[in-house]
Amino acid sequence: MDLNALKQKLDTLQSKPQGGQKTDYTTIFWRPTVGKQQIRIVPSAFNSSNPFTELKFYYGITNKVMISPINFGDKDPIALFANKLREGEYNKENYVLAKKLDAKNRTFVPVVVRGEEDKGVRLWQFGKTVYEELLALAVDDEIGDYTDIVNGRDITVETVGPESTGTPYNKSSVRVRLKTSPLSEDSSLVEKWTSEQPNPTDGLFKRYSFDEMKSALEKWLSPEDNEEEIAENPNSFPTPAAASPTPASNFSLDTTKAKQSKVDQFDSLFDSKDSTNNGDDLPF
Numbered sequence: 001m002d003l004n005a006l007k008q009k010l011d012t013l014q015s016k017p018q019g020g021q022k023t024d025y026t027t028i029f030w031r032p033t034v035g036k037q038q039i040r041i042v043p044s045a046f047n048s049s050n051p052f053t054e055l056k057f058y059y060g061i062t063n064k065v066m067i068s069p070i071n072f073g074d075k076d077p078i079a080l081f082a083n084k085l086r087e088g089e090y091n092k093e094n095y096v097l098a099k100k101l102d103a104k105n106r107t108f109v110p111v112v113v114r115g116e117e118d119k120g121v122r123l124w125q126f127g128k129t130v131y132e133e134l135l136a137l138a139v140d141d142e143i144g145d146y147t148d149i150v151n152g153r154d155i156t157v158e159t160v161g162p163e164s165t166g167t168p169y170n171k172s173s174v175r176v177r178l179k180t181s182p183l184s185e186d187s188s189l190v191e192k193w194t195s196e197q198p199n200p201t202d203g204l205f206k207r208y209s210f211d212e213m214k215s216a217l218e219k220w221l222s223p224e225d226n227e228e229e230i231a232e233n234p235n236s237f238p239t240p241a242a243a244s245p246t247p248a249s250n251f252s253l254d255t256t257k258a259k260q261s262k263v264d265q266f267d268s269l270f271d272s273k274d275s276t277n278n279g280d281d282l283p284f
Contacts (some may be wrong), residue, residue: 015146028198030113030122030157033171038114038155039135042121042184043147045197051110051147052131053200056103062216067205068103069213077214103216107131108200112183112193114154121197123204126172133174143176149190151220 030039044051056068058078069076076103085091085098111124134155137143146153159172184190197206208216 016139020276026264027119028122029253030124032124032157033172034159034161034170035156036156038156038177039111039124040114040152040182041147042110042112042193042197043149044110045195046199046201051136054106055106055108057106057199057207058101058103061213063206063222065217066213068206069207070103070208071201072207075131075210077210078217081217109134110197117184117189121193122202130172130174137174137176146176148180149194150179152183153177153180 005106041051044053049055055071058066068079072078077203082098082101082149085101106127107130108123108125110121112121113119137146137155143153146155154177155283156177157172158175158176159170161167161170165171182190183193
């Protein structure tokens, strides 16, 4: 035996694995804090005609946010399932469940934060209200293209906390600066900011396969099945479905009125062509 080789193998097995380097998301995403901050929306390096990127996400199906495959032109089992629930004669329970399963829209835009220019371009994500405000400013003839690198405009973001919103969340509003200004007086910075940007559609969010998302949805729909599995295997990691505040299993999914298990009911709503990824009938 090669004792040296065996010793190296033993050392490898006994050595503690090095933890993977964690991503510092504050270098990728910007989140406004309570108060006023000035930003500059930068022309997108990936779409010169539109700095805004709209993406669909699912919240609460698992303990992680899941990006919808629809964003990439792929089939989405959760969207397919929600559409199936809406088909046929109106059923209030199925309609409520379908509404709960609808993906949420989030919009991303590249920004430079004034006073934090050393951090480069980051992505600001927001919902419908802020998006509408920013679009309204852009189509205002007296304002125009506020992303222009020579004669654009900074934007003031004002954020209030839960004590003002009456919710657990902050709320932001925007207004444009009246004075036009260049993105930067430093041409090298302008070149860097307009070319080196995080891409919201490339690698920032884990992309789940059709089967992974279908399995997650199945577990969310049948939380009591997960509880049985955990009881049988106490060392298993508890799934989010087991802790779902509003378990969806109370909704009737039986469209044939036949006695079926929950898994059978779930699978019956997907025909064979829906379980492939090569079709064109996307549920937009």
